[in-house]
Amino acid sequence: MITKRIDFKKNSVQALANPKLKKALVNFTDRSRASRKKAVSEISEWEDLRLEARRIKEQVIKDLDSYLLELEESITRVGGKVHWAKDAEEASKIVATIAKENNVRNVVKSKSMATEEIELNKYLISRGINTVETDLGEYIVQLCNDHPFHIITPAIHKTKEDISKLFSEKFGVPEYEEPQKLANIARKELREKFLSADMGISGVNFAVAETGTIAIVENEGNARLATTYPDIHVAIMGIEKIVPKFEQLSIFLSLLARSATGQKSSTYVSLITGPRREGERDGPRQFHLVFLDNGRSQIAKSEETKESLYCIRCGACINICPIYRQVGGHSYGWVYSGPIGAVITPQLNDLNKTADLPFVSSLCGACRDVCPVKIDFPHVFLSLRQKIIEQAREKPNPREFMEKIAFWIWGTVFSKPFYYNFMGKIMFFLQCFYRKDNELQRLPYPFSKWTRDKNFPAFSKNPFRERWKKKYQVKGKAPR
Amino acid sequence: MIFKESKVLILQNLRSTVREEKSVKKSIESRFFSSKLSINQDGLQNDFIENFKAVSGEVHILEKKKSLTAKINEFLQELDTQAVSFWRTGPLESLEITSDTDPASADIGITGVDFAIADTGTLVILSNTNQPRLTSLLPPIHIAVLKKETIVPNIHALFVKLGKFYQNYNKLCSCISFITGPSRTADIELNLTLGVHGPGRVIVIII
C-alpha cells in the first residue's frame, strides 16, 4: 500500500537528470520495441488472437465470482488448497502461517508482481524467515535493497559495473564484468539456496478455472526450481488472472511471450496442476494458492475502468511508452510502471495519494496499439482524470483550485462566440509585453512552464475568423 | 489460516457488478484449434530444428544404423563424464548406461520428450512417476530424446493433442513443462546469458 503521496513530477525530474539512466532506457526500449514488432509480424493470426483474448477476459471479469469458485473447486479436487485474501496484510499472514505451521526456515521466491505489491519479502523476513528472490534481476534488486525497475526486466537500471561491484562485495569474488561470469556466480549462490529451501513462492501468469492448473512463464528456470524442489509450493495470484478453459492457454501463451520479450515462446512454461502425485519422485508435497483481491474486486465494479483487470502483465505498453522511455520505472512510485502502472496504481491505492499518475500520459495511444488484450488506455486515463477532478472539487488544493477556475473561465469564453472574439482581442493586447518576433518567449506562471524551454506562438492580430470575414464572407466562398 | 469473511466479501463485491444478464458460460469456439495439422512430419521436423537452433538449442538426428546408447555414449565421452541422471521410459528403457546419479549431482540429465512444437522450437514434457521433473532441470546439460512423430505444428495444435491425450483434461499430470532452449536471462544490460538456473545446454536427439 502507498502511504505517501506519489510525486511524479519530483521523481521524473530526478530521473531525467541521470544521463546513464537515459542511455539504458533508450537502449532497452529500442530493443524491446523492435523484437516485439518482429515477433508479432511472424504470425498472421495476431489480431484474431488479441480479439479472442480480449473477449475471454471480458467474460472472466464479468463472471469473476463464479470463476473463482470454480477454480477453488478444481484446485481442491487435485489436492491443493485455496486461501482468500482481501488485502496485502491477509495474504502475507496466510503465507507466514503456512510457513510457521511447517517449520519453514528458508524460502525461495520466483518473480511475482503480486508479491511485490504486497511486500511479502519484508513481511516474511521480519518474522525470521529467510526469503530470497531467485530471478537474476530480482536477486540483484534485492541485494541492493532496491525496487524493480520494470515488471519483466527488473534490473535494467543497473550497469554490469554496478552488478560486478555488488557481487564482489557480497560474495568476495573478483570484479568480473562479463555478464556470463556474473550469471554463473548467481547460479552457484542461488543453487545452494534452492537446495536448502523448504518452501517455494511463485506468482501465477494464468489460472485455469476448469482444471485448477496454474501457468508460470519464465526464461531462467528459477520458477521451475522454486515450484519443484521445495516441499511446499505457495502461489499467489491476483484474482483477475483466471482463464476459463485449459485450451485457451494457447492463446494467452502466444500473446504473452511475443508481447513481453519478442520471443516465440518463453524458455519455460510450467503448467502445474496440484501437488506431486503418489509415487512421483519430485514436485512439492503441498500446493497452496492464494487469491489476492487487494482492491481488484472494486475495479471489477467500475464499468469505465474494469478493463484494467484484463492486463496479462506483458509490459508491452511500458516498452512502447514515450514517457517511460524518458523517466523509467521508479518515477511511477510503485511496483507497476508505465501506462499500466499509471492506470492500476491509482485504482489499487488511495486515489488522492496517486492522483498524479492518470495525468502521466500525452494520450498518444501507443500503449493501446500494442496491448495484447486491447486495453483502451486513453479511455481509462480519461475516466480516472474525470474522477479525480470531480473528487478534487470538494476540497481542491490551491493548484487544483486555480486549474478549476481556469477551466471555468475557458468553458464560459469558448461557449460564447462573443466572449471568444473578445478574448482574442484582449489577449492580443496583453501579449505585447511578452512578444518578440511574433512569438512569446517568456510568459508568467503557469505558462512559464512552457516558455522556459520553448517559444509560444503569439495571438494573431488578424485571426482566421477576421480574415475570412474581411476577404471572403461577402462573396460567400473563397476565390478560385 | 482461513479468512472466511474475506471470501464472502470478495464474492459480494464481485456480485454487485452491473451485468445485463447472467452470462452463460459457453465453451469458446476458436478458429485457432482448427488450424490444419500438417501431416508432413519431415517439414515439421525441419521447422522444429530451425526454431530450436534459433534459441541456442542443439539438435542431432540419430543415424539409421546407430543405436541410441551408442549415440549417447558418444556424448558422454565427449563431455568426459559418467555422472548421469536419466529416465527409464520409452526409448530410454533400453539405454545401457552404468551409473544413474541423483539429478542434483549429475552433469547430464537425459529425458524423453512427450511432444514438440515446430513453430516455436519447444519440447513438451509431462511429469509422472517414471518421468521426474528435476532430470531436465538441475544438471547443467540436458539431453532430450525426441520421437519425430510427436512434433506438432504450433501451440494450438499441441493443446488439441493434450486434450485428446487427457480425455478433456480430467486427469492432468502434476506438471507439464515447456522447454524452449537452454535457460536464459537478459537481466544484465540485456546481454544474453545461458544457463543461469536451468541447463545451459539442451541437446535434442531426434529418433
Next chain:
Amino acid sequence: MVMGSLEKGERIHLFISCLVDNFFPEVGEAILRVFSNIGLEIEFPKDQTCCGQPAFNSGHRKEAYKVACHFLDVFDKKNGAIVCPSGSCVSMVKNYYAELFRNDPEKLSRVEKISSNIYEFSEFVFQKKESLNLNSAYRGKVTFHDSCHALRELGISSQPRELIKSLRGIELVEMDMADACCGFGGTFSIKYPEVSKSMLQEKTDSIINSGADAVVSTDMGCLMNIKGLVSRKKLPVKVFHLAELIAFEYPK
C-alpha cells in the same frame, strides 16, 4: 456525400480549430487555397470556437460539455462534409463525444450525424486528389511527423504521405520513430514540462537527423510544440502544416 467523387461546387464546412484560428491563421488561408483549387465551395460557420477537447482531456467534463454543446449547435444543421485541419479535434468529435454525451440521447443522435460527416484535412484532400491541381512552390526534402490522434484514432498514415509524394520537387524522407509522440499532449506539456521537453528533444533530434529541411504534420498542436523548440533553439528546419506545404507560394 460520396467520398472520392466530386460534385460540382460541392459545399464543405470548415472547422478551423481554435489553434489555427488564433495563432496560425496562415494555415487556414493555405487550406482555403487548397480547397478552392479542388473546386469546393467553402463555408465557414462564423460562430465556431473549439471542440472542447482541452477540458475533456484534463478531466473537466462539465466545461467540455458546455463547449461541445456549442460545437453541436454550430455544426449539426450543416449538410455536407465538415473538414478540420487537426486529427485531434476530429477524433474528439468522432470518438469521444459519444462518451461525453452518453447520458443525453437527444444530443447523441446529433453527435452520430456529425461524426459520420467530419473529416481530417489530409484524408479529405486525399480522396479528392484527382481534382487537386496545385503545384507547390516549395523545393526540398521534407519529413513527416505522425500526429498521434490522426494516426491511432483515425488511422491516417498513408494519405498525407501520398499527398507529399505527389508534389513535384519535394522529396519525402522518413525520420526515425515518426510515429512517436512529440510530447505535447495538451495540458500534459504544462503539468509535466520536463518530461514533455525530453520527448520533444528526441523528436527534434529525429527530425534533424533525417536530413530534411522541413517537417510536416497535420495537427497544429504537435506543430506548435515542435515549432516552439525549433525557433527557441534556432534549429535549421522549417515547420509546416500539410496544407501550407501543398499550397506553398513564394512570398510576394
